[in-house]
Amino acid sequence: MPKMSSDAAAPCQRATLHGPTMGTRWSASVDCDAALDLDALRQNLAAAVQQVDAQMSPWKPESDLVRLNRAPVDAWVDLPPEILEVLTCAMDIHRQSAGAFDPCVGALVDAWGFGAVRDAPDAAAIHTVRQAAPCPMRESLEIDPAAGRARKRAPVQLDLCGIAKGYAVDRMAAVLQQHGVRHALAALDGELRAVGHQASGAPWAVALESPEAGRRAVRGVIELQDLAVATSGDYRHYMEVGDARLAHTMDARRAAPVNNAVASVTVLAHTCMEADAWATALLVAGPGEGLALAQRRGLEALFLLRRPEGLVEMGLGRFGACGARPSLA
Template identity: 70%
Template sequence: MPKTCSEPLHRLQLHGPTMATRWAVSCDVPPVLDTNALCQALAEAVEQVDAQMSPWQPESALNQLNRAPVGDWLALPAQILEVLARALEVCRLSDGAFDPAVGALVDAWGFGAACDTPDAEAIRAARNAKRLPTPQALELDLAAGLARKHSPLQLDLCGIAKGYAVDRMCAVLTGHGVCHALVALDGELRAIGPQASGAPWAVALESPRAGLRAAHGVIELQDLAVATSGDYRHFVQVGQARLAHSMDGRSGKPVNNGVASVTVLAPRCMDADAWATALLVAGSGQGLALAHRHGLDALWLLRRGEALVELGSGRFAAAASAGTA
């Protein structure tokens, strides 16, 4: 049976490789907890997400759907169907700023599994391809566990899958009776409760300066998730332009709008992940309007020459006073 949170607790650190990066968990647990079983369950949870949703694994459920003929129903696992459903919803709510069907663009610009440099012919083909809007092009039958495409499209879930993996790890932890934990996978994090001491979990907001690993600030989490999307980790330099790995499906180009990073808070990490991507793509003007419309807690760091300017909504609005950093 899961242990209660009234027992004496000690700090446990667990981590492992996945998705070309690493997951990490800090948790306060009773000494009798089977840490080997917990670590194995966490690794299995995140690897299941990778196996289903990775564009780099040829037999992933994602790639099976991408290869499926238009009009044919395909049986899919419940996990990827849950993520696809939320991806389509955020696509609608963000007016297409978040678009899970940018896989061809991701590959063409050299950020995907197909190639690691931009391919001008592939870029033209991807930008000129005629297809239905993504929420119309993909139909889901969640009750039956099925999906089908109504027009050709190449899905890419990299803007939401890592956040979902964090949520799955949180479910594993609570299932083992863990009441105090911080789960991290790249720039996606989620806290279960506070630390055993009662203090919230303090996480660093990374400074979006290429080649520099430093903190821009600190965010405190308790029963809350945070995700950050930016242009400073994965990008290509074309002349004076920095082109981020995040794709704007509406223009057919990588993001290049002066937004260095966007950080979003949400109860679930996959929501924070998807909205951080959407608001990065939308830019500060449309993005701020979206954040206000949907009640999002979001912080933009905008490039203004050599300076960074903060812009915030929700609980970040007061802290972001449009100063430089």
């Protein structure tokens, strides 16, 4: 039986708040005092994720991301601090991952039919992108946080879908804490972050999904306490072209969708933004390079690899010690 927390005896209720955003839904499970203003909390959580979407969506013509993408090369663009924070983190993980995480894939995303421009691969557009000289993020973007601005140094198109949802979950966690909530689980799609533990003292239990297209099945359970988790895979957002299934995640180094033996990667981190970006990076890097990269960076990650005999798990950190059911309390 889990040990009770010191405030477990206080009157407490479990509230579940949720709403639409970014083509999916956000949610928050909250253990709180009955006096908490849930309507105000719901409104502020919705505003937090809507702000991230308004700033970083490649689908919204007036988003700050689209403004930056449309700006001429070498023209400084004034940007809000939130997107600058995400761009700075993205640049850092791009460097640490040796380019496996590279948000400069917007043109690739559109060419392959996963963006706002088209809904199917376009051979001419793919050829055009592949003919262009590769320009990784570290060479194509300059960020000036002190002045609140950034500029492109090359004609690239940024896409923050591999990190923005994780950041939105972090913003939700910040809102929960600002409202005095000490026990909550914030979620958006496959990204989650625990604020403390449950009021009972038990960690938050999160399902580890089995990477099967067309159905949702639980493969294991992850227990979270003051920690974030994110999963990237090839089984939720994809398209079928002939006999091939194309994942939505792009490998900038190959100028093509990810195509390796990795079905999914789950990463633990203290922020959901970092967990989200690293899960994307390791999915792109693949089983060999990705495992070596995770080991070098001291990441806690679980790879599910497709093998002829079925799915094979390869875990690092607490995943390595406990398989698919790490206790992280």
